[in-house]
Amino acid sequence: MIPPGRLLYPRCGQGGDNMPMGFTTIYWRDMIRFVRFKTLLVSSLLQPALWLAFFGIAMSSNFDQLTAGIPVPPGVLTVNYLTFMGAGIIAMTTLFTSLFGGIVILFDKNWGLMREILASPMNRNHIIFGIGLSGVTKSFIQAIIIMVFGILIGAAFFAGFTAVEIIIGVAGILVFVAMFALGFLFLSAAIAITMESPEGLQGVVTLLTLPIFFCSNALYPIDAFPEFLKVLSIINPMTMLITGIRYFAIGPDFIAMGKHYQYTPSVILISYLGLMIFTVLMFALAWWRFKKAVVT
Amino acid sequence: MSELAPDNDTAIIRVENLEHSYGAFKAVDGISFSVKRGEIFSFLGPNGAGKSTAINVLITLLAKQKGTATVDGYDVTNDPQKVRESIGIVFQDITLDRDMTVWEILEFHGRLYNMPREERKQRIDELLHLVQLDAKKDERTKNLSGGMKRRLEIARGLMTRPKVLFLDEPTIGLDPQTRMRMWEYIKGVNNEGTTIFLTTHYMDEADQLSDRISIIDQGKIIISGKPWELKNTLGQDLIYMETSDNEAAIRLLQDLPTVRDVKIKTKGFVLMVTEDGTKVLPIVIDTLRKAGIDSSTINLKKPSMDDVFVFYTGKELRDDPAGKTALPAMRAGGR
Numbered sequence: 001m002i003p004p005g006r007l008l009y010p011r012c013g014q015g016g017d018n019m020p021m022g023f024t025t026i027y028w029r030d031m032i033r034f035v036r037f038k039t040l041l042v043s044s045l046l047q048p049a050l051w052l053a054f055f056g057i058a059m060s061s062n063f064d065q066l067t068a069g070i071p072v073p074p075g076v077l078t079v080n081y082l083t084f085m086g087a088g089i090i091a092m093t094t095l096f097t098s099l100f101g102g103i104v105i106l107f108d109k110n111w112g113l114m115r116e117i118l119a120s121p122m123n124r125n126h127i128i129f130g131i132g133l134s135g136v137t138k139s140f141i142q143a144i145i146i147m148v149f150g151i152l153i154g155a156a157f158f159a160g161f162t163a164v165e166i167i168i169g170v171a172g173i174l175v176f177v178a179m180f181a182l183g184f185l186f187l188s189a190a191i192a193i194t195m196e197s198p199e200g201l202q203g204v205v206t207l208l209t210l211p212i213f214f215c216s217n218a219l220y221p222i223d224a225f226p227e228f229l230k231v232l233s234i235i236n237p238m239t240m241l242i243t244g245i246r247y248f249a250i251g252p253d254f255i256a257m258g259k260h261y262q263y264t265p266s267v268i269l270i271s272y273l274g275l276m277i278f279t280v281l282m283f284a285l286a287w288w289r290f291k292k293a294v295v296t
Numbered sequence: 297m298s299e300l301a302p303d304n305d306t307a308i309i310r311v312e313n314l315e316h317s318y319g320a321f322k323a324v325d326g327i328s329f330s331v332k333r334g335e336i337f338s339f340l341g342p343n344g345a346g347k348s349t350a351i352n353v354l355i356t357l358l359a360k361q362k363g364t365a366t367v368d369g370y371d372v373t374n375d376p377q378k379v380r381e382s383i384g385i386v387f388q389d390i391t392l393d394r395d396m397t398v399w400e401i402l403e404f405h406g407r408l409y410n411m412p413r414e415e416r417k418q419r420i421d422e423l424l425h426l427v428q429l430d431a432k433k434d435e436r437t438k439n440l441s442g443g444m445k446r447r448l449e450i451a452r453g454l455m456t457r458p459k460v461l462f463l464d465e466p467t468i469g470l471d472p473q474t475r476m477r478m479w480e481y482i483k484g485v486n487n488e489g490t491t492i493f494l495t496t497h498y499m500d501e502a503d504q505l506s507d508r509i510s511i512i513d514q515g516k517i518i519i520s521g522k523p524w525e526l527k528n529t530l531g532q533d534l535i536y537m538e539t540s541d542n543e544a545a546i547r548l549l550q551d552l553p554t555v556r557d558v559k560i561k562t563k564g565f566v567l568m569v570t571e572d573g574t575k576v577l578p579i580v581i582d583t584l585r586k587a588g589i590d591s592s593t594i595n596l597k598k599p600s601m602d603d604v605f606v607f608y609t610g611k612e613l614r615d616d617p618a619g620k621t622a623l624p625a626m627r628a629g630g631r
Contacts (some may be wrong), residue, residue, distance in 0.1 A: 025407040029396070036395055112393050113404070116452075119355050120408045275300040294359075296352045 022122040026130020026258060027137075029113075030104060047289045048093040048142055049149045054083045056089065057153065059219075063257060070258035073212040077254040079156050085257040086155040087245040088218030090146050090177065091238055094139045095212060098181045099205045101135035102188030108199055109193065110289050114295050124290045128283065138179045143177050144170075147249070172248035176272065180241040183279035190286040193293045212238050221259045237278045240271035302455070308491050309354065314363035316349050323349040325515035330461070331493055332508075335487050339495040340502040340605065341417055341512035348388060348496035350512075351453040351464050354493070355385050368459050381409070384458035384490075386449045388465045398429055398448055399434060401437060402439040402455055407455045414585045423451040427481060443474035454490070461485065463494040466500060479505055499601040506579035509601075523601065530555045530607055533573030535580065538564035538593040545589050549580060559607075566592060573597075 035041060046063075047115035060081040072078055105127070108114035115125060147170070151157050158166045188205070195201045215229060216222070222230055233239050247263045254261050309331035315326040324346040329334040339347045352358040354365055356376040364371070370378040392401055395454040399420065406416035424430045426611050427447035432602060438447060446466065453461050466482065467475040473497075486492050496502050502509050503523050510520040519526060539545045546565055554576045569576045573596045584591055 022408075022410070025404065026430050028407070029393075029400075029404050032400060033395060109394075111391075113391060114467070115357065115387055116385070116405065117408065119380060119385055120405075121377050121410075122408055141628050198623075294357070296357050 003239050010292050013053050015040075022126035023129035023133060025122070026117075026127055027133045030131060030134035031137065033104065034093055034134065036253055044097065044138070045099050045142065047082075048089055048188045051089050051092070051098045052082075052146060052150055052155075053153060056085055056150075056155075059085065060154075061282070064095050067258040068100045072255050072258075073260065076252060076260065077159075079250055079256050080152070080154070081257065082154055083159075083250060084246075085157040085219055086146065086150040086157065087249055088216075089150075090173070090245055091216070091218055092213055093142045093146060093179070094177050094241070095184060095209060095238060097138050097142060098135050098184035100210060101181075101185045102131060102192035103191075103198065103201060104129065105189055105192040106195060106198055112196075118293070121157050124293075125287060127291060128186060128286045131189050132182045135188075136181045139177050139181040140174055142239050143173060147173070154166065159250075173245050176241050176244035176275065177277055178249070179272065179275040180237055183237060183282045186279065186282035186286040190207070190282070191288040193286075212236060217242050221257060223259065237275055240274045243271045244268060244275075245283040279292060306332045309337075309365075309367050309493065310574070311350075311365045312392070313365055314350065314353065314360070315366055316346075316353060316361050322515050324353070327510075327511050327512070327517045328363075329513070329517060329520060330347055331491060333459075334486075334489060334491055335507040336482070336492040336505050338502040338506040338509045340499070340511050340601070341495075341507050342497055342509065345497075346515040347497075347512055348464055351487050351493070351495055354379075355383060355462055356380055367437065371537065380549055381456075381599070382459045384453035384456060384461045386446075386453045386461070386463045386466055388468065389447065392437040392445060395436055397434050397436055398424070398440070399433045401448060402452055405452045405455045411456065411491055418613045419455060419457075423454055426454075426484070427451045429623045441474075442470055443477065445614075446470065446474075446478060447481065450478075450485070454485060458490065460491045463492060465495055465497070467498065475501070499605060501508075503601040511605060511608055517610045519604075527599045528599065530603055531568035531570050532598075533569050533571075533576070534565040534597050534599055534603060535569060535573055535577060536564060536593070536595040536597075537567070537591055538559070539584060540590040540592070544587065545591075547591070548583055548587055548589075550581065552576075552579065568599075 043077050063081040067081075105114065108117070118124070147157055150295075158169050169269060191202055191204055195204070211232075216236050218234065218238065222233040222239065225233060243263065246261065247268050250256075252263045307330040309329075311330065313607045314320065314324055314327050327346075327350065339345075339350065341347050351360065354367055354372060356372050356379050366372065367379045368382040370382065372379050396404070402420045402423065403416060406419065411419070424433060427450060429444060429448060429451065432440065432444065437448065440448065450461075450466070453463075463482065469480050470478065473502050479501070482492060482494070492505075492587075494505065496500075506523060508520065508522055509526060511518045511526070519529070521529075537545070542560075542565055546558050547561070549555055549567060554569050554571045555567050556570050557568045559568070567576075567580065577594070577596060581591065582595075589610050
């Protein structure tokens with residue numbers, strides 16, 4: 001029945017990744033889904049604006065009253081609470097969008113295209129990069145919407161900036177958002193390829209978002225935190241992102257909630273390096289999970 | 297052995313002593329077979345026989361544990377990239393994105409395999425025509441019928457002009473008319489030169505489509521051959537009889553030169569005869585009448601793939617509507 005085995009001639013090897021642009025395929029497909037689900041699209045764009053409009057304005061009117069009596073050193077820019085927490089809302093939206101960004105992988109694994117993708121010659125890292133790139137695109141769109149909407153309802157983003165400074169400011173914010181988003185998208189991809197059900201993913205993501213969000217400087221200064229929480233907040237990527245956003249959106253020297261913030265360029269650089277380290281670690285995690293992944 | 301030359305020999309798939317276990321359970325237990333270039337080859341077996349596990353090793357979705365397996369001359373472990381470039385796959389379950397259009401599904405696949413834009417465009421048009429989905433080009437896949445989804449998946453499997461197309465249970469869950477049309481598509485694809493490897497638990501599917509079949513059960517290949525060869529191993533014809541004294545009848549008949557084997561059934565027995573049953577039957581009846589045995593039921597039939605399966609595995613295929621027409625279970629004692 002079986003033909004006897006025979007010696008085969010050696011063939012010239014041609015290995016290596018011959019598809020350096022493979023991730024654009026994953027990106028293309030994920031963006032199709034993004035614009036196709038109209039309700040999801042609209043809600044993902046509306047949600048951050050609603051946070052800013054309701055939570056922002058409500059808290060702002062209270063806090064601004066409370067902090068009105070605190071004496072401030074003369075000549076320092078004082079910003080209202082809406083401006084302060086606007087940076088936090090950009091970060092929060094990026095966090096949520098990114099942590100859920102990998103869910104398409106889970107759906108693909110259970111009901112969709114994952115087997116087709118894994119059985120194709122494309123390097124698996126391109127799945128991670130493609131998901132990362134589309135997640136970053138979504139976060140950019142959301143961040144810009146929040147900035148524009150925030151300015152419309154009274155946030156003092158880029159107040160007193162020249163045109164060049166505004167361009168640098170927006171670019172700086174997006175560079176920070178991109179690095180942060182990538183880190184959490186890689187984490188999301190790693191969770192998604194490992195988990196069996198969307199419910200499980202949702203549970204893990206919810207569990208992660210609460211401490212990351214509240215243990216940061218998104219809504220309040222962290223200086224008054226107990227020591228333990230303070231340490232957690234400082235190493236929290238969320239805090240690093242928000243520091244970066246405030247630096248580029250408000251400036252290096254301002255007063256908010258009665259506290260004087262002064263950011264030196266080295267603080268900003270260290271925050272960015274911290275985000276990079278986080279993102280590299282998350283990529284390593286995703287890479288390892290994808291290498292292990294068996295989907296049959 | 298890591299660098300293998302493209303095989304000039306007729307075999308496009310070679311598997312030797314392949315084993316695969318999930319924990320203590322041996323899903324594939326030392327199988328060896330080869331598939332010839334240009335043929336339609338089937339794995340026929342019940343659910344859980346190890347067909348999908350074997351196919352998943354060949355398409356590089358499962359890491360090979362033991363044995364050797366090459367596709368188009370490339371080792372599945374050492375050269376998975378090359379194997380992936382040589383094959384097309386239609387998975388057992390529908391693996392389409394419900395919210396992508398027919399065109400997008402094919403375009404995505406072409407991009408995934410790095411096909412140039414012009415070639416993608418041309419190939420998509422060609423394939424949509426082949427599987428008659430031209431009119432559905434911009435339809436989302438959730439709006440397609442089961443048969444259309446399958447046809448789209450076959451088109452996708454053919455997108456990159458693979459040398460081998462793997463079809464894992466291609467007609468599962470389809471109605472009889474749609475199944476027969478799928479067979480026509482598969483034959484058409486094969487006629488154009490693509491080697492087909494398919495797994496099925498439908499007897500008629502394996503029988504109608506395949507050039508060669510391997511019957512697989514509990515992780516082992518029981519027997520391989522062309523459909524008619526397999527059926528001929530049971531003898532030319534099968535004669536089912538119920539008589540007034542079955543034991544005496546069997547004792548008499550098993551010595552007849554044309555009777556190859558006798559299988560005992562609940563109420564009667566089956567004679568496997570090596571010559572044309574219409575010629576053997578008068579002799580059988582004559583022999584019984586001389587011994588004073590009356591026959592109440594006589595049925596003459598050609599062996600079907602069901603009979604072959606039941607004979608070699610000792611059981612009927614579970615979960616097989618076609619299996620209901622098969623003879624009652626026979627003991628595989630004659631081997």
